[in-house]
Every structure is written in C-alpha cells, then in structure tokens.
Amino acid sequence: MSQLRPVDESLVAMAGIGVAQHQGILRTLLGSCVGVALYERKLKLVGLTHIVMPDSMGRNQPVGKYADTAIPETIRRMMDRAGGVRLSLSAKVAGGANMFAHVSPYNTNTIGEQNVVAVEKTLAALEIPIVARHLGGTAGRRMVVEVDSGVVQIHVIGQLAISI
Amino acid sequence: MNTLNEQQLDSLASIVRFGATDASRALSSWLGRPVRVSMERLEQVSLEIATELLGPADATVCACCLRVVGGMNGQLLLGFDDASGWMLCDALLSRETKSFQWGELEESAAMETSNIVGCAFLNALAQIFPRSTQAATGSEDSAWIPTPPVFVRDFAAAIMQFALIDQATEFDTVLIAQTQFTIDGTPVGWSLLLVPDAESLDRLARTLT
Numbered sequence: 001m002s003q004l005r006p007v008d009e010s011l012v013a014m015a016g017i018g019v020a021q022h023q024g025i026l027r028t029l030l031g032s033c034v035g036v037a038l039y040e041r042k043l044k045l046v047g048l049t050h051i052v053m054p055d056s057m058g059r060n061q062p063v064g065k066y067a068d069t070a071i072p073e074t075i076r077r078m079m080d081r082a083g084g085v086r087l088s089l090s091a092k093v094a095g096g097a098n099m100f101a102h103v104s105p106y107n108t109n110t111i112g113e114q115n116v117v118a119v120e121k122t123l124a125a126l127e128i129p130i131v132a133r134h135l136g137g138t139a140g141r142r143m144v145v146e147v148d149s150g151v152v153q154i155h156v157i158g159q160l161a162i163s164i
Numbered sequence: 165m166n167t168l169n170e171q172q173l174d175s176l177a178s179i180v181r182f183g184a185t186d187a188s189r190a191l192s193s194w195l196g197r198p199v200r201v202s203m204e205r206l207e208q209v210s211l212e213i214a215t216e217l218l219g220p221a222d223a224t225v226c227a228c229c230l231r232v233v234g235g236m237n238g239q240l241l242l243g244f245d246d247a248s249g250w251m252l253c254d255a256l257l258s259r260e261t262k263s264f265q266w267g268e269l270e271e272s273a274a275m276e277t278s279n280i281v282g283c284a285f286l287n288a289l290a291q292i293f294p295r296s297t298q299a300a301t302g303s304e305d306s307a308w309i310p311t312p313p314v315f316v317r318d319f320a321a322a323i324m325q326f327a328l329i330d331q332a333t334e335f336d337t338v339l340i341a342q343t344q345f346t347i348d349g350t351p352v353g354w355s356l357l358l359v360p361d362a363e364s365l366d367r368l369a370r371t372l373t
C-alpha cells in the first residue's frame with residue numbers, strides 16, 4: 001500500500017514573509033491586514049507576505065510589517081531562491097477587512113483600506129500586475145496559496161471556499 | 165519596543181488584579197454562581213505570539229469587543245470558543261438542553277456578559293488611574309468609557325489583528341493583559357483581553373514611573 005506524502009504547509013504569521021518553490025502550501029490569516037501572493041509561473045515560485053501597516057515612514061524593521069518594505073523584501077527573497085534570475089511576477093491580494101466597523105475609531109479610510117491602497121501603489125511602482133483580488137468586507141479570511149499552481153483559496157467562516 | 169520596564173509591569177499587574185477581583189464579583193452576581201476572574205498574563209509580546217492568545221490562528225473563536233475611550237483608549241475583548249460560549253448561554257438562560265448554535269438570543273447573552281465584566285473591570289482600573297493619569301498628562305478626561313459590545317465569530321488571528329492594530333501602528337511588540345475564568349472552581353475557555361492603544365501605553369508609562 002502506497003503512502004501519501006504529507007503536504008508541506010507553512011503558516012505566514014502577522015508581519016511575516018514566506019517563500020516556497022515547486023510544491024507545498026503557504027497560508028496566512030487576515031483581518032484588516034493584507035496578504036500579497038507573488039507568483040512566478042515558470043519557476044513555480046511563490047512569495048506570500050502578511051502586511052500590517054501601509055507605510056514604514058523610514059523604519060526598516062520588521063521588514064514584513066509595511067507594504068512599502070514587505071513587497072520588495074519578498075521579491076528579494078524570491079530572487080535569492082531562484083538564483084538571481086529575472087522574475088516575471090503576478091500578484092493576488094486579499095484581506096483589508098473592517099471587522100468591527102461599529103466600534104472602529106476610523107470612520108473613513110480604515111487601516112484595511114489604507115493597506116490595500118499602499119499595496120496597489122507599491123505593486124504598480126514595481127510593474128507587477130494584480131491578477132485577482134478578494135478585499136474589504138467585515139469578515140476575516142484564510143488565504144491559502146498552492147505553490148505549484150499559484151492558485152489562491154480564500155476561506156471565510158460560514159461560506160464555501162473560493163479560488164481566485 | 166514598548167516603553168514599560170519590569171517595575172512598571174509589576175505595578176500594572178497589581179492594578180489589573182484589582183480589576184479582576186471586581187469583575188469576579190460582578191460576574192458571580194450576574195450568573196448566580198461563584199466565578200473567579202484571575203490575571204493570567206501581563207506582558208509585552210511579539211505580534212506573532214499575540215495573534216494566538218485567543219487560540220491557534222486558524223481556530224474559529226467568538227469575541228465580544230468593546231472599544232474603550234476617555235482616560236485610556238484601547239480594545240477590551242471577551243473571547244471564547246463555541247462550547248464555552250454556549251455553556252454561558254445555557255447557564256444564563258436556565259436551559260436544560262445544550263445550545264449548539266449562535267442565534268440572536270445567544271449573542272445577546274454573550275454581549276451583555278461582556279458588558280458586565282468589562283465595565284466592572286474598567287471601573288476598578290479607572291478608580292486607581294485617574295489622579296495619576298491626570299497628573300502625568302494634564303488631562304481632565306479621566307473616565308474610561310466602553311462602547312456597546314460587538315459580537316463576532318471568526319478566525320482567532322483575524323480577531324486579534326483588530327485588537328492589536330492600535331498598538332501595532334507604533335510598536336513591534338504589544339502589551340497585553342489577559343485574564344482567565346473559573347466557574348464553580350472549573351476553568352472555562354473565556355479570556356478577557358485589554359489592549360491599550362499606543363498613546364495610552366505612553367500615558368501608562370508616565371503614570372507608572
């Protein structure tokens with residue numbers, strides 16, 4: 001009887017960055033934070049970052065916390081993994097919810113919304129197209145990235161999972 | 165890094181214990197059974213650790229969230245798993261059959277409980293803090309006013325991101341006060357979390373010096 005090989009699965013924590021190649025799964029949990037999955041199709045290379053805040057304002061640590069530092073650092077780590085070759089990347093982004101809209105001190109332009117704007121701006125500056133989005137709303141998300149295909153599954157409690 | 169040293173943390177722990185005692189009294193009266201609320205931890209932890217204080221990141225948990233404004237700003241969360249929440253509802257509603265889903269009545273029972281525990285806890289803390297806070301900040305605003313609670317059932321990590329965000333704007337570690345509950349001497353899976361925002365943390369540091 002053959003044995004199934006366990007899937008290599010890693011959780012990317014708040015302000016964390018994960019990189020994997022060829023196989024396995026990267027996942028992260030998102031409320032107001034934004035997850036950015038970068039995919040290099042030919043190399044089957046994925047970078048997933050969990051962005052907490054929109055702007056580092058010159059701070060460089062922790063590098064995974066801010067949109068303007070996390071995305072370049074994720075690309076740098078992907079290039080390291082790829083041996084320095086030029087990458088052709090696309091992005092899928094999810095998160096940016098406002099889960100407690102009733103009690104949020106930010107009536108307009110929530111942290112989640114600011115994170116989304118900052119991510120889009122940073123990706124545009126790097127000329128990385130966003131090919132799928134699952135953003136906003138009032139519910140948390142589990143973002144699961146299949147490394148070999150680049151498919152991203154979004155899980156919301158009480159709803160069927162969807163692929164983007 | 166945040167700004168509280170060991171001595172300041174010890175002082176704050178004494179104050180939180182005082183608040184937990186008042187919360188115990190209020191909850192015992194509300195449930196009609198002996199309840200003990202005790203301080204489990206007061207520490208500065210990384211964002212990664214803090215996101216798992218209500219359970220593993222993927223776990224489905226419930227939380228009633230009150231935003232605190234006034235002399236101190238921040239988030240107060242009563243978190244619990246489904247079973248612990250339903251146990252509370254059954255006790256409050258004197259049900260003989262166990263609850264197994266969240267409806268309007270169950271959510272209302274949970275929110276009212278969080279209101280009672282949260283207000284007792286905050287009132288006790290506000291009794292100790294106001295004079296020293298005013299002295300440290302020059303502020304006349306000493307009341308600690310909670311907003312009405314909001315019920316949410318979601319991934320543990322997603323709920324905690326909301327609670328942590330006000331500190332995470334300024335700091336890379338977060339100060340968390342966490343309490344645990346026992347009813348009739350039996351531990352239950354509820355957790356009360358107080359997370360002051362960045363500005364209030366700065367006030368605390370000056371007050372506790």
